[in-house]
Amino acid sequence: xxxxxxxxxxxxxxxxxxxxxxxxxxxxxxxxxxxxxxxxxxxxxxxxxxxxxxxxxxxxxxxxxxxxxxxxxxxxxxxxxxxxxxxxxxxxxxxxxxxxxxxxxxxxxxxxxxxxxxxxxxxxxxxxxxxxxxxxxxxxxxxxxxxxxxxxxxxxxxxxxxxxxxxxxxxxxxxxxxxxxxxxxxxxxxxxxxxxxxxxxxxxxxxxxxxxxxxxxxxxxxxxxxxxxxxxxxxxxxxxxxxxxxxxxxxxxxxxxxxxxxxxxxxxxxxxxxxxxxxxxxxxxxxxxxxxxxxxxxxxxxxxxxxxxxxxxxxxxx
Amino acid sequence: xxxxxxxxxxxxxxxxxxxxxxxxxxxxxxxxxxxxxxxxxxxxxxxxxxxxxxxxxxxxxxxxxxxxxxxxxxxxxxxxxxxxxxxxxxxxxxxxxxxxxxxxxxxxxxxxxxxxxxxxxxxxxxxxxxxxxxxxxxxxxxxxxxxxxxxxxxxxxxxxxxxxxxxxxxxxxxxxxxxxxxxxxxxxxxxxxxxxxxxxxxxxxxxxxxxxxxxxxxxxxxxxxxxxxxxxxxxxxxxxxxxxxxxxxxxxxxxxxxxxxxxxxxxxxxxxxxxxxxxxx
Numbered sequence: 001x002x003x004x005x006x007x008x009x010x011x012x013x014x015x016x017x018x019x020x021x022x023x024x025x026x027x028x029x030x031x032x033x034x035x036x037x038x039x040x041x042x043x044x045x046x047x048x049x050x051x052x053x054x055x056x057x058x059x060x061x062x063x064x065x066x067x068x069x070x071x072x073x074x075x076x077x078x079x080x081x082x083x084x085x086x087x088x089x090x091x092x093x094x095x096x097x098x099x100x101x102x103x104x105x106x107x108x109x110x111x112x113x114x115x116x117x118x119x120x121x122x123x124x125x126x127x128x129x130x131x132x133x134x135x136x137x138x139x140x141x142x143x144x145x146x147x148x149x150x151x152x153x154x155x156x157x158x159x160x161x162x163x164x165x166x167x168x169x170x171x172x173x174x175x176x177x178x179x180x181x182x183x184x185x186x187x188x189x190x191x192x193x194x195x196x197x198x199x200x201x202x203x204x205x206x207x208x209x210x211x212x213x214x215x216x217x218x219x220x221x222x223x224x225x226x227x228x229x230x231x232x233x234x235x236x237x238x239x240x241x242x243x244x245x246x247x248x249x250x251x252x253x254x255x256x257x258x259x260x261x262x263x264x265x266x267x268x269x270x271x272x273x274x275x276x277x278x279x280x281x282x283x284x285x286x287x288x289x290x291x292x293x294x295x296x297x298x299x300x301x302x303x304x305x306x307x308x309x310x311x312x313x314x315x316x317x318x
Numbered sequence: 319x320x321x322x323x324x325x326x327x328x329x330x331x332x333x334x335x336x337x338x339x340x341x342x343x344x345x346x347x348x349x350x351x352x353x354x355x356x357x358x359x360x361x362x363x364x365x366x367x368x369x370x371x372x373x374x375x376x377x378x379x380x381x382x383x384x385x386x387x388x389x390x391x392x393x394x395x396x397x398x399x400x401x402x403x404x405x406x407x408x409x410x411x412x413x414x415x416x417x418x419x420x421x422x423x424x425x426x427x428x429x430x431x432x433x434x435x436x437x438x439x440x441x442x443x444x445x446x447x448x449x450x451x452x453x454x455x456x457x458x459x460x461x462x463x464x465x466x467x468x469x470x471x472x473x474x475x476x477x478x479x480x481x482x483x484x485x486x487x488x489x490x491x492x493x494x495x496x497x498x499x500x501x502x503x504x505x506x507x508x509x510x511x512x513x514x515x516x517x518x519x520x521x522x523x524x525x526x527x528x529x530x531x532x533x534x535x536x537x538x539x540x541x542x543x544x545x546x547x548x549x550x551x552x553x554x555x556x557x558x559x560x561x562x563x564x565x566x567x568x569x570x571x572x573x574x575x576x577x578x579x580x581x582x583x584x585x586x587x588x589x590x591x592x593x594x595x596x597x598x599x
Binding site: 053058062068098 | 384433434435438443445446447449450451452453458478482485
């Protein structure tokens, strides 16, 4: 197992804030919109640097999505910022008609996704957003795993033409990917090469997969860990190549097991190479209030549960 | 000026012929609101807008128009064709398979003149505001126009946009409401009252004008007045009084023709009332 260490923990949303500032410096057409959550989205640095390119929309997310769509006409690259719940479910039809169907170059940037939002509870903990967004034709869906990757992804999507959903979160977590990395949309990242099982993880579950990999190594299990930061378009080649080698799969995501990364991989495998698969995901339920780590444990989204899922799926291998 | 009005009225009559023929040939679509807004569209595209029929999505240096109540697509398609954006013959493909003229306007099929999909109501004012903000950022001193149904004002997003535009001094925006008092299920007063629209928009901080939308002379006068009041710190709202189905006596003023196609006899009766010097497609 390749060794991953970290010296610092930060929230992925801060990676977004840093990436937005950098994207703004690189391209004068980058503009930012926010629905009364500037602090939560870490947009202050961008606003300070480019006050004339920031638009405070107020608590009106539908209006924000429409304004963003309109701003693309004339060449702006709008980044919208609010919580994941208000970035997707609340404004699904606005995104569907004015952005996705209309093919507008809007970057929907969503913080506080999933259970790790914590104490605010299930009203704010969306676990359906990846599914909602990946079903929209033409929408790119990205869920980053640490501060550095989120910063790199934010810069990369500004350079990509087309609608993007970028999902990140609230808690501080280890920074284990490289600073100044080049983020390639749709290109899976090999975290650890292995031969016994393929663990495909996204977002906050990537670090948990690394912790699980270390425990598995001690048990003599050689896990391949791949970070699927881009859920759509899925890096099919990387997934199929890995599965051809390992013959069994665990998917890990902070999302409902219905409609997320696990389902995308299951669909690919069902068509090309039917393979035993276990899901690390929320079992079709809402979340609840609590500390993020406690919630992740209760809902089965941590390293311990990944280890159990690996044992289970390896026993199913033919 | 008088000659211009006559010419515009002649075009409007032809557009009305196109509308009833388009809706008849596919036996679906929305003739009522289309006929009611015809004079506005013709005035806009043949007199008011600074625009280029060689369509370019960004429209730099051009006035932009957004249709929020997308179901009145027939009047827009006909007007665009008559203005020269594409051949009028293509109007015969309206709502048919493999057409660029979808039931509701879209950019997906790349029909020249369309900059955003609409049909799901309430979204167009936000989009128009966005385009207006970009014009300001680009130091582009042209205008953005948008059209909305009155029933559409029942959508909450409209009022989000209504609050945003004055607060942010989006004064390069001229929105219009097709104030015909009708929606699919009946008169707006019965379905869900709009109340005092003038007072509502004024309270939100808009510069409100009123216009007789089926009187070409008044349409031109008020649209020109609206232009003269742009860039003065407030977005502009025109309450456009129209009759749904205007120009065809048996369709006029009734919500029953909101989304119903005429049969062969009704088509003939409608066309007999609409005499234009232009050619049918």
